[in-house]
Amino acid sequence: MEFKKTSIEGLLEISPRIFRDDRGYFFESYSETLFKANGVKETFVQDNQSFSTKGVLRGLHFQKAPFAQGKLVRVIKGSVLDVAVDLRPNSPTFGKHETFLLTAENQKMVYVPEGFAHGFYTIEEAIFSYKCTNLYDKASEGGIIWNDPTLNIDWNATEPLVSEKDMELPTFEELKKTLV
Template sequence: MTGTAPNRPEPPLIAEPLTLPGCLKIFPKVHRDERGRLVKTVHHETYSRYGLISSFREQFYSFSRRGVLRGLHVQLPPAEQHKLVACLQGEVLDVILDLRTDSPTYGQHELVPLDGERGAMVYMPPGIAHGFYACDDSLLLYHVTTQHAPAQDAGIHWNSVGISWPDSQPVLSERDRTFPSLAEFASPFRFHPEGSPL
């Protein structure tokens, strides 16, 4: 029949921009049946279409008990990284913070609820600090474009930027307790709008 569009397969991933430039929320297609679910976190062709990097150098996961807060973490140059995070199990309140000094959203943060059932993910470029609060026992998967470099490991104090965390006394590591505030952090990051996806 003429005039009808050909049937095209549904894309395995759909991305929508978040408030912080270059950051996206990615919605994968979740395949469910009586056995459970299957979710594809990375699809090179689709990532390329959105201008995203999909050549990750490390993948790892963290398990966090309810009430745990991790963050706000960032890798400094020359080990800065693009990062993709996905909640595989449980529910977290994911947080991203813009540390790029000439960004229009420098110092601003965004809250992104993630859970294992829906499978949504957050993609962030270099210069974005990341953290999350575990609303339930939660498993988080990370994809990053550089290998972990302890000398370039840094962070911002979790309670120094006005984030509305669900808990005023979360479970923290000693390292996360001692990070500097945003006001004390001398950021080496700059904003590159020409490299922003979408």
């Protein structure tokens, strides 16, 4: 497995070693030993999976302390544009984001640490999987509106299908007042 650091501390792009032959392929998607050796020391306690049709945009979501979650995300089927936004007030990259193309073909994964908002846009119908370092808690939900003008994320999406709940999320500037 190759662990690639990004411009944001703690946010990692991970490429598994894939063994392919005429029968298909095999790869290891998680190894506690390898992850710990590459700086991911958290324990994963919950696995989630979602299905989204083409054009769906989910996010930007996060869990507030004490239920903050780190996530190891990947695509099982299809392709997505994955986005992570640094919400750690003391971070030099506070308010910055990174995007990743995750596909069933490239099998890349992203480790999104606690303190980040996360979302994705389905380029094609997708099954999305994520391991979480903490349990979900409804009262700890938080988010930022997907088309926030300050973050200016290029989703490469003209008219994404966004849930009513996600359309009512605050802007980054509104959220920032509660974080600092």
